[in-house]
Amino acid sequence: MARVFITGSTDGLGAMAARLLIDEGHRVVLHARNAARAHDARNALPEAEAVVIGDLSRIEAMRDVAEQANTLGRFDAVIHNAGIGYREPQRIETVDGLPQVFAINVLAPYVLTALIEKPRRLVYLSSGMHRGSRANLDDIEWKARHWNGAQAYAESKFMDVLLALAVARYWPDVLSNALEPGWVPTKMGGSSAPDDLDKAHRTQAWLATSEDEDARVTGRYFFHMRERACDPAARDEALQDALIALCERLSRVKLER
Template sequence: MSRIFITGSTDGLGLMAARLLLQQGHRVVLHARNEARADDARTTLPGAEAIVTGDLASLDAMCDVAEQTNELGRFDAVIHNAAVGYREPRRIETVDGLPLVFAVNVLAPYVLTASIDTPARLVYLSSGMHRGASAGLDDVQWVARPWNGAEAYAQSKFMDVLLAFAVARYWPDVLSNALEPGWVPTKMGGSSAPDDLNKAHRTQAWLASSDDEAARVSGRYFFHMRERACDSAARDRAMQDRLIDVCERLSGVPLRR
């Protein structure tokens, strides 16, 4: 059985994936934004091995979450699930002067990837909204253009695919993949979302733990446990490298290449 860490796992798809993995006999460590959420998670999933706490909106907390995780020992897989949605009405700025959507959706998985002891598998949650989105790497801080919450979210999810594929190239001994869970009726997706919630959490759990040959691949993109074409621009190696450069500059945390 595998030992798996899941970010943003006190509710929504992260909690659903954690519950499924526990039912399958895996060891799961949860992540909560704060102690109140951690207390709720202990009640909801008492079988979890541990809970790491920290608000991934700040660089200090990202690094602290990585440190807490490393103190627990090496993991077989890390699922980068934590995210902020697309309904941000304005450019909400973090303590580090970064847009919240970029900080949580992109920089946090980058910093955790670079800082957590390297697992055998890495899973990054993207979205179907990444298709057709530009990377926006010239202005990830949204200072040279008017704010657009949906576009900022779509770009962040495009960057998550870039990150997954860059890591797959840099670390050939690690299985690094991205997926879209579908537009499902979670708190983020909204009650009118049309896709099947019962299927939305299964792909990340499968990629993190399954011995199926189809799950033991790297640099791929999935939907409902099947490989799916991503936006072709995400295969651009120069763009992948540029994202890593941007994240390294903004965070001060280098990624092993």
């Protein structure tokens, strides 16, 4: 059985994946934004091994979450599930001067990837909205453009695919993949979302732990436990490298090559 760390796992798809993995006999460490949510997570999933606490909108807290995770010991898989959605009506700036959407959805998984002891598998949650988007690395702060919450979210999910594919290239000994869970009726997706909620969490759990041949791959993109083509632009290695360089500069955390 595997030992898995899941970010953003107090509710929604993260909590659902945690429950599925625990029921399958895996050891799971949860992540909560604050102590109150950690308390709720312990009550909801008492079988979880531990709960790591930290607000992933802040670089200092990203570092602390990684340190807490490393203190607990090495993981077989890390699922980068934490994220915020596409309905941000205005640009919310973090203490580090970054848009909250970028900080949580992109920079946090980058910093955690760089600082958590290298697992055997990495899973990054993207979205179908990444298709047709671009990284716009010259204006990730949205200072040259009028804020658009949906576009900012789509760009962040495009960058999550870039990150997953870059790590797959840099670390050939790690299985690094991205997925889209579908537009499902969670707090993020909204009550009118049309896709099947029961299928939304299964791909991340499968990629993190399954011995199926189809799951033991790297540098791929999935939907409902089947490989699916990502936006072709996400395969641009120069763009992947540019994102990594940007994240290194912003966080002052270097990703091992």
